[in-house]
Amino acid sequence: MAEADPSIFAQMKAVDVREIADATALSDVLDENPRPFVVRGLVKDWPLVKAGRKSPRAARNYLLEHARPVPFTVTIGQPGRDGRLFYDDDFGMNFREARGKLGDIFRGFDDNEGRADVPAIYLTSVDMKLFFDGLVENNRSPVSDRDPLHSIWIGTSTRVAAHNDFPRNLACCAVGRRRFTVFPPEQFENLYIGPLENTPAGRAVSMVDFHAPDLDAYPRFAEALEHGQVAELEPGDAIYIPSMWWHHVEGLSPFNVLVNYWWRDTPAFLGQPQDALNHAILAIRDLPREERDFWRKLYDHYVFDNPPKVTAHIPEKARGVLAPLTAKTAGQIRAFLLRTLNR
Structure with a gap:
């Protein structure tokens, strides 16, 4: 050694x-x-x-x-x-x-x-x-x-x-x-x-x-x-x-x-990034490469880059979770994930 x-x-x-x-x-x-x-x-x-x-x-x-x-x-x-x-x-x-x-x-x-x-x-x-x-x-x-x-x-x-x-x-x-x-x-x-x-x-x-x-x-x-x-x-x-x-x-x-x-400097109602990584391993990692490449682009679009064009075409009152998160919309995402993960 x-x-x-x-x-x-x-x-x-x-x-x-x-x-x-x-x-x-x-x-x-x-x-x-x-x-x-x-x-x-x-x-x-x-x-x-x-x-x-x-x-x-x-x-x-x-x-x-x-x-x-x-x-x-x-x-x-x-x-x-x-x-x-x-x-x-x-x-x-x-x-x-x-x-x-x-x-x-x-x-x-x-x-x-x-x-x-x-x-x-x-x-x-x-x-x-x-x-x-x-x-x-x-x-x-x-x-x-x-x-x-x-x-x-x-x-x-x-x-x-x-x-x-x-x-x-x-x-x-x-x-x-x-x-x-x-x-x-x-x-x-x-x-x-x-x-x-x-x-x-x-x-x-x-x-x-x-x-x-x-x-x-x-x-x-x-x-x-x-x-x-x-x-x-x-x-x-x-x-x-x-x-x-x-x-x-x-x-x-x-x-x-x-x-x-x-x-943490971000609001307590936001999720834990590690949970997102674990879920991505479950849902994305073992997909065929071309599908993973597509999901990488979606992640860049909605998460990592998140440019104004993501929501510019949607009326402000209808943007839902695509708008800056609040305690209410964060709770909606959490409830949605719990429902889908328990299917």
Whole structure:
């Protein structure tokens, strides 16, 4: 197996660091910057960050003070996997899920603290407003003006394969250290993306092991590395990841907490592009080439180009879903699709 020289990773370009004075300044930078950037110390004054600086156990105790008495879902990996949450050899998952009170789960962290070759333990994308009282209010979001989804990620040393998300993302390192390796959206071919429907966490992931990249099996990954950027975050630091940028995420400390905020700039009533891709695979991909070529032209006409001539000949009151979408017309499309897909 030909492996990438470790110095390649060391020589990757660092994600730009921006100086941000306050939340208003951050909002302005988010609107003007189409690329990832890091803000050092953005949330350094959070009580959660301060608790984590004392000790991992102090951070866990702080979280327990705010946790609601409801079951949490936890991912438990296999020992000896270097924290990598991924597929097993049969393309199942190399981890299992369990549910329990947060205090019981945290006792698992306590029991494994300081041990070698421990299983990965990871609480992923926990909705802070649903599972905690006061945690959002006491650790204020730097992007509260964007009405984001507030999520918290709590785990041991873990590695999450490169993936992307449709919403924009501000990820804040609260406890421990994190490494983000990011790639522009167009690098998907060089990242060797795996199955679309059978995924570790809902998004398709790169098949490349970033700790031991096999350049015989994935030769184009060398090209991806030329476009990749790396950021290592300390407690209180944050990284902005634009929509559809690929990111490989590592928790580098024995105990790590990340808080992230997802938001989209388009109305919430619009659909998910991934759903359209899945439907196109179902309905178009396996058609004869000449038919696919025709549908490509229709997609360009109605979706990607959408010039004025699409509707110029139709009275404005009769344009229906061809007009700019509203919550009402988006709902009509969704209802129509549900009817047709259930036939």
